Amino acid sequence: xxxxxxxxxxxxxxxxxxxxxxxxxxxxxxxxxxxxxxxxxxxxxxxxxxxxxxxxxxxxxxxxxxxxxxxxxxxxxxxxxxxxxxxxxxxxxxxxxxxxxxxxxxxxxxxxxxxxxxxxxxxxxxxxxxxxxxxxxxxxxxxxxxxxxxxxxxxxxxxxxxxxxxxxxxxxxxxxxxxxxxxxxxxxxxxxxxxxxxxxxxxxxxxxxxxxxxxxxxxxxxxxxxxxxxxxxxxxxxxxxxxxxxxxxxxxxxxxxxxxxxxxxxxxxxxxxxxxxxxxxxxxxxxxxxxxxxxxxxxxxxxxxxxxxxxxxxxxxxxxxxxxxxxxxxxxxxxxxxxxxxxxxxxxxxxxxxxxxxxxxxxxxxxxxxxxxxxxxxxxxxxxxxx
Amino acid sequence: xxxxxxxxxxxxxxxxxxxxxxxxxxxxxxxxxxxxxxxxxxxxxxxxxxxxxxxxxxxxxxxxxxxxxxxxxxxxxxxxxxxxxxxxxxxxxxxxxxxxxxxxxxxxxxxxxxxxxxxxxxxxxxxxxxxxxxxxxxxxxxxxxxxxxxxxxxxxxxxxxxxxxxxxxxxxxxxxxxxxxxxxxxxxxxxxxxxxxxxxxxxxxxxxxxxxxxxxxxxxxxxxxxxxxxxxxxxxxxxxxxxxxxxxxxxxxxxxxxxxxxxxxxxxxxxxxxxxxxxxxxxxxxxxxxxxxxxxxxxxxxxxxxxxxxxxxxxxxxxxxxxxxxxxxxxxxxxxxxxxxxxxxxxxxxxxxxxxxxxxxxxxxxxxxxxxxxxxxxxxxxxxxxx
Numbered sequence: 166x167x168x169x170x171x172x173x174x175x176x177x178x179x180x181x182x183x184x185x186x187x188x189x190x191x192x193x194x195x196x197x198x199x200x201x202x203x204x205x206x207x208x209x210x211x212x213x214x215x216x217x218x219x220x221x222x223x224x225x226x227x228x229x230x231x232x233x234x235x236x237x238x239x240x241x242x243x244x245x246x247x248x249x250x251x252x253x254x255x256x257x258x259x260x261x262x263x264x265x266x267x268x269x270x271x272x273x274x275x276x277x278x279x280x281x282x283x284x285x286x287x288x289x290x291x292x293x294x295x296x297x298x299x300x301x302x303x304x305x306x307x308x309x310x311x312x313x314x315x316x317x318x319x320x321x322x323x324x325x326x327x328x329x330x331x332x333x334x335x336x337x338x339x340x341x342x343x344x345x346x347x348x349x350x351x352x353x354x355x356x357x358x359x360x361x362x363x364x365x366x367x368x369x370x371x372x373x374x375x376x377x378x379x380x381x382x383x384x385x386x387x388x389x390x391x392x393x394x395x396x397x398x399x400x401x402x403x404x405x406x407x408x409x410x411x412x413x414x415x416x417x418x419x420x421x422x423x424x425x426x427x428x429x430x431x432x433x434x435x436x437x438x439x440x441x442x443x444x445x446x447x448x449x450x451x452x453x454x455x456x457x458x459x460x461x462x463x464x465x466x467x468x469x470x471x472x473x474x475x476x477x478x479x480x481x482x483x484x485x486x487x488x489x490x491x492x493x494x495x496x497x498x499x500x501x502x503x504x505x506x507x508x509x510x511x512x513x514x515x516x517x518x519x520x521x522x523x524x525x526x527x528x529x530x531x532x533x534x535x536x537x538x539x540x541x542x543x544x545x546x547x548x549x550x551x552x
Numbered sequence: 553x554x555x556x557x558x559x560x561x562x563x564x565x566x567x568x569x570x571x572x573x574x575x576x577x578x579x580x581x582x583x584x585x586x587x588x589x590x591x592x593x594x595x596x597x598x599x600x601x602x603x604x605x606x607x608x609x610x611x612x613x614x615x616x617x618x619x620x621x622x623x624x625x626x627x628x629x630x631x632x633x634x635x636x637x638x639x640x641x642x643x644x645x646x647x648x649x650x651x652x653x654x655x656x657x658x659x660x661x662x663x664x665x666x667x668x669x670x671x672x673x674x675x676x677x678x679x680x681x682x683x684x685x686x687x688x689x690x691x692x693x694x695x696x697x698x699x700x701x702x703x704x705x706x707x708x709x710x711x712x713x714x715x716x717x718x719x720x721x722x723x724x725x726x727x728x729x730x731x732x733x734x735x736x737x738x739x740x741x742x743x744x745x746x747x748x749x750x751x752x753x754x755x756x757x758x759x760x761x762x763x764x765x766x767x768x769x770x771x772x773x774x775x776x777x778x779x780x781x782x783x784x785x786x787x788x789x790x791x792x793x794x795x796x797x798x799x800x801x802x803x804x805x806x807x808x809x810x811x812x813x814x815x816x817x818x819x820x821x822x823x824x825x826x827x828x829x830x831x832x833x834x835x836x837x838x839x840x841x842x843x844x845x846x847x848x849x850x851x852x853x854x855x856x857x858x859x860x861x862x863x864x865x866x867x868x869x870x871x872x873x874x875x876x877x878x879x880x881x882x883x884x885x886x887x888x889x890x891x892x893x894x895x896x897x898x899x900x901x902x903x904x905x906x907x908x909x910x911x912x913x914x915x916x917x918x919x920x921x922x923x924x925x926x927x928x929x930x931x932x933x934x935x936x937x938x939x
Contacts, residue, residue, distance in 0.1 A: 172563040183555065378773060378800055421803075
């Protein structure tokens with residue numbers, strides 16, 4: 166096991182009916198908050214009304230700011246920063262999925278920083294402080310509800326990058342599985358893919374081969390997500406399935422799964438970010454396209470962990486190590502297809518002729534991802550397998 | 553899954569050489585600290601000197617207070633509270649295993665409380681505040697390094713009880729596997745048993761049958777502890793094995809494994825505490841004695857989870873559910889024996905004629921454990937199986 170620091174101070178408030186606690190929780194952090202949300206679905210399902218009722222009962226005031234889109238953009242966050250400062254607010258309540266939470270984090274750091282918030286994403290500035298963020302989650306996917314990171318697209322430069330910092334951990338995140346019932350099925354499935362890919366990045370990119378506990382946690386989490394996504398696919402209002410996926414997604418990227426494994430980076434995410442930055446496809450869809458191809462590329466030279474994955478998750482016990490590895494990757498790809506998720510660029514109408522452009526976009530961010538070994542040629546090679 | 557709150561703000565600093573960070577970490581919490589330790593082994597192995605060197609370099613002063621014994625007692629903690637107050641200290645650095653950490657927590661809460669610290673253990677007072685505790689761990693066992701609980705024996709009343717509270721989470725815990733190399737092998741094995749029993753209490757006492765992720769985490773953790781304890785048994789200085797056990801033990805009782813399972817209590821711990829309170833045997837030894845008998849009692853009426861455990865941890869796939877359950881329990885007992893741990897009262901010279909007295913002592917604490925269903929008769933029945 167490699168040396169590591171683990172720190173995760175987010176309070177998770179999990180379960181049915183917990184939305185009613187948002188007022189009481191928020192009160193500890195401020196009297197007036199920015200109430201951030203997405204495209205209005207939280208109003209249609211009555212969640213917004215529940216949140217403001219709870220805030221009102223706790224004596225917390227709010228300024229409403231809706232309109233965060235999926236693949237959230239820097240321009241929107243900048244406007245929210247202006248609003249937060251103008252109104253002299255104390256904290257942010259983010260009601261939504263990863264896009265809303267990541268925007269909230271960008272705002273939370275941005276309002277206390279003199280320069281432009283994009284500096285955090287380009288490693289020009291560190292997040293030294295941030296105003297408190299409280300989350301009411303509506304989609305199990307990004308894990309942003311329980312970590313100190315966030316992702317934003319700069320719509321001018323077409324770069325999708327991430328910021329990170331301890332002050333960005335949400336103070337509290339309310340995870341009521343019922344709040345995810347009305348998430349569209351396709352996005353629920355992309356969320357399941359996202360959770361799986363978060364843990365598999367660390368698993369397959371580990372530089373330390375001796376992390377048996379972390380391996381078993383990852384394998385158990387992947388199996389649990391797979392079983393429960395399939396239930397949701399047919400029965401979106403299954404409480405237990407929604408609950409299991411919700412807790413899996415939060416734990417998938419909260420630091421625990423990568424503790425001690427010294428992952429050499431998140432290459433599938435790096436390549437995917439270029440897909441969603443350039444074509445605005447859902448992140449989970451992009452991951453399902455990149456993953457099998459990247460795994461085939463990576464397992465060529467390094468099949469051992471892939472064979473372990475195949476054996477433990479898909480019971481593949483026959484054949485050589487390479488054959489087992491291939492079986493595991495094929496099984497995962499088949500599972501993606503079984504829940505209606507695209508696995509090829511052509512499935513989302515990205516032409517093979519764009520591959521060079523995508524690879525160049527990804528290469529531009531490779532240094533920030535700590536993945537300078539990924540040349541344009543290598544990224545092209547991987548994407549060609551996904552054409 | 554049942555509703556739950558999860559909150560764990562302890563910073564874990566894991567790995568080789570990390571002891572040198574204790575000064576820098578402690579500095580954030582105070583200028584003069586109580587430096588608490590056990591019976592002096594930390595001096596013999598040079599760890600004490602490393603800690604004070606780091607404190608000195610960071611400009612942190614200390615008052616040394618050694619002598620915490622295993623199965624730590626209230627009287628010692630009271631003296632430490634007096635010393636802390638007299639010297640007007642700021643924080644506590646606990647160098648040791650669970651006994652030292654639990655004493656540190658008792659002191660940390662006690663110094664800011666007007667009444668007697670025992671009140672926290674009898675539910676007469678809640679821990680509303682505590683001075684900061686920083687840990688340098690020397691034994692993988694109790695998990696106290698990453699939770700807000702602690703256990704102390706009141707030597708007057710012969711009661712071994714626990715206190716709990718959010719202010720008691722250590723601010724930081726330094727987990728350097730090398731610091732556990734010199735722990736005696738028997739105590740290292742008791743520690744492994746302790747970690748396993750912490751997760752199995754929640755697993756076998758869960759009232760919610762639908763927690764697949766938590767189940768898999770527990771099963772993975774038990775397998776990892778078993779494999780690595782066996783390595784340490786023959787090769788005490790194996791870094792990877794010590795590291796794996798150390799991280800397992802910390803995660804075993806940090807709240808994660810029981811999130812959403814709504815365990816109805818920790819009955820094996822309740823009964824064991826009476827053994828170590830009355831006979832001063834190591835906690836892990838007492839658990840290995842109580843566990844198989846309790847499991848045989850419990851699985852009679854409720855074999856399903858035991859059968860799952862047998863199948864997933866010991867590959868027991870043949871026979872009826874009762875037969876599988878029995879195989880799993882037998883396998884665990886055999887494993888205890890294989891690492892030299894006692895599994896019967898007679899192994900530690902406790903006569904069967906004492907069973908009634910032990911049961912009465914345990915029954916006295918049943919209400920505090922939330923286990924009022926455990927009558928003297930039931931506890932006797934379980935202990936008779938362990939005679």
